[in-house]
Amino acid sequence: xxxxxxxxxxxxxxxxxxxxxxxxxxxxxxxxxxxxxxxxxxxxxxxxxxxxxxxxxxxxxxxxxxxxxxxxxxxxxxxxxxxxxxxxxxxxxxxxxxxxxxxxxxxxxxxx
Numbered sequence: 001x002x003x004x005x006x007x008x009x010x011x012x013x014x015x016x017x018x019x020x021x022x023x024x025x026x027x028x029x030x031x032x033x034x035x036x037x038x039x040x041x042x043x044x045x046x047x048x049x050x051x052x053x054x055x056x057x058x059x060x061x062x063x064x065x066x067x068x069x070x071x072x073x074x075x076x077x078x079x080x081x082x083x084x085x086x087x088x089x090x091x092x093x094x095x096x097x098x099x100x101x102x103x104x105x106x107x108x109x110x111x112x
Contacts (some may be wrong), residue, residue: 023060025098030067032094036070054112064081064091 034055038048051074059067068087075082 028054028098029095
């Protein structure tokens with residue numbers, strides 16, 4: 001293996017790791033946003049679980065704009081009025097929280 005090949009493989013590994021980290025952070029952000037929305041809509045536990053699952057699944061394949069539009073429509077259907085700028089701020093807050101959680105590492109295991 002040449003030095004060039006080794007560097008190429010290292011760059012490829014780093015790219016994969018960075019993409020994985022971005023995916024995990026985006027998924028966590030969407031989960032936090034969905035949980036916030038569930039509180040605003042006053043959903044019960046079962047309905048909230050369903051909402052969070054479908055919202056986070058949809059968030060994987062859509063951009064932020066369509067995701068926020070869908071969230072606004074869901075909130076409106078539940079009788080909660082939120083503007084897109086307010087939802088964007090909440091999305092940014094959830095993203096910052098997800099990044100902070102990632103830097104802090106996994107929470108300690110309470111059973112240990």
